[in-house]
Structures are given as structure tokens and as C-alpha cells.
Amino acid sequence: MRRLIVSELLTLDGVMEDSTPWHRDYRSPESGQFKSGELFGSDTLLLGRVTYGGFADYWPTVTDTGAFGERMNSLPKYVVSGTLKEAHWNNSHIIRENIAGEVARLKAQEGQDILVYGSGELSRFLLAQGLVDQLNLLIYPVVLGQGKRLFGEGAGPNLTLTDSRTFSSGVVLLQYHPAR
Template identity: 45%
Template sequence: MRKIVATESVSLDGVMESPEEWSPAYSTQELDEANAAGMASSDALLLGRVTYEELVAFWPTQPDDNPIAKFINNVPKYVVSTTLEDVEWNNSTIIAGNAEEEIDELKQQDGDGIGIVGSGTLVRSLLDYGLLDEFVLNVHPLVLGDGKRLFEDVGERNALNLVDSKTFDSGVISLTYQPAKTDVEEADE
């Protein structure tokens, strides 16, 4: 079964909005290498509509000598949206029906991991559906005060287990979490 992994840049107060405006100040070669390793473990992207629209406005015009551009422009992209009628970006497919069922079917297909960037609403939904396998939260050492937060309007309580952590020289801390298993799930193993 394929794993769905959400990698998010957040401020210390949980803001994820517009990381292109505040996260580059904390970028280091070591952090870039860690992010590239995360991309390499995925052979598909799962995106919400807003994130798709932000990414498609920039990445398709970037040259393939940029490793992020090469990856993101060529990898299959699945866009969860009930409002988009067409997606123009190379290798993009709309998931417009029952997102929970369609994403579960996508996880059952052969392949490597499925990565998510941004897409806060989608990430929260996948957590509620029990379809999100892992979070990688790159927590940046700044407080933004306002902006869209990753865990706004959270539905049910979700326990997480910390499975890895790494501190970078820039002060960014990468925290990897997996949803905690319930007693029923542990008994099934």
C-alpha cells in the first residue's frame, strides 16, 4: 500500500500560508537536501485546488535544471476539487467525486509514496478519513501572528506519534509524525 505523506512548512504559531514569503530566509543546503529526499520517496502528488492553482502559476515555466521543477512538472498530480473543470498542467488529474474513496483507491495502486504540499484543507480531511500516513512539519523559528494555519477548524481530536526529528542550523526543526493507532487497529496487526 502506498503511503500519503504531507510535508508542510509552518511558523512556530502554526501558520502555513505563503511560505514562499517567509521560509526562504531559513533555507540551507542541508534542509534542501532533506526536502529533496522526501520528494524522491514519492512518485505522485496530491493537491488541493488552491495549492494546485498557486503551483501551476509558477512551476511549469521553470527550467528542468532546477530539481524541484523537474520533479513537480513531470510527476503525476492528483487535484482534489469540486469546482475545477479542467487541469492544464502536465500529468494532472482531477479527483472530483468521492474524494475519500478515490484517494483510498489511489493508495491501493502500485507505486511509491504520494506527497502533499500545502493543501491544508485536504490534509485535515485526510487525517479525519484515516488516509494520511505521515506528517513532516518543518517548523520555522518565527511567529507570524496571522495567516492561514494548518490546523484551523480541526474536526475530531487526532493523536499523533513522533517518529523522527531533526534540527537544522537555521533553527528549523523537522518533526515527523504518524497518526497514533487505535486499540482496534493494534489488535488487527
């Protein structure tokens, strides 16, 4: 059975919205190495409609991203959307109905990890359904004060910390497994 990993970039106050490039000033070789390992340890991307749209507009157009960009463009991609008519990015498929069942079916297949980038609404749904095996939270030393948060109002899942690392840029990686 494959693992489903949710990977999020968060500010110190929990904002995940990417309306400004707040995270770009904190890139480091260590975080780049981590993100590369995360991607190459996966063989499927699962994305919400908004994240998919941003990625589909960006990744096919850039030429200087080397193996990382080639991997992003070649992997099978599943976008969860009830409104998207077509998925034009290479090797993309739309999940419109029975989301939990379809994700469980993907997890039951042989292969590497399934990786969710961003996709806040989808990530919250997957957590609530008990489908997430690991959360990779990269916490940036930035406070925005407002914006969409991974964990909104109300109780979130109970989590067990499994690893933590601090990168030279001040970014902290927190890896959790949902408490079962």
C-alpha cells in the first residue's frame, strides 16, 4: 500500500496562501534537497483545482528546472475538482466524484508515495477522511497575520511528531503522522 503525503509551506502563524511569494527568500540547499527527495520518492501527484491550475500554468513553461521540472511534468497527476472541464497538463486526470474512494484506490495500488502539494481544502478533506499517512510541514519565519490556513477554525487532527529539522535559512521542517 502506498503512503499519501501532504506537503505544505506555512508561515509561522499557519498561513498557507501563496498570494505573495513570502517563501522565496528562504530557499536553501537543504530545503531544496528535501523537496527533491520528497518529489523523487513519489510517483503520483494529487492536487486540488487551484494548486493544479497554478502548477499546470507554470511547470510546462519553464526550461531551467532540470530533473525536478522533468519529474513534475512527467508524473501522473490527479486533480480533484467538480468544476474543471479538462486537465491539459501532461498525464493529468480529473477526480470528480467519490473522492475518498478514488484516493483509497490509488493508495491501494503498487508504487511510490502519493504527494499532495498545497491544496488546502483537499488536504483538510483527506485528513478528515483518515487518508493521510504523513504531513510534511515547512514552517517559514514569516508572520502574515491573515490568509488561508491549513487548519481553519475548529478542531484539527491529533498528530504525532516523527521528525524535525532546521534548515540554514531558518525554515523548520516538522513531519507528523496522524495519531490513529
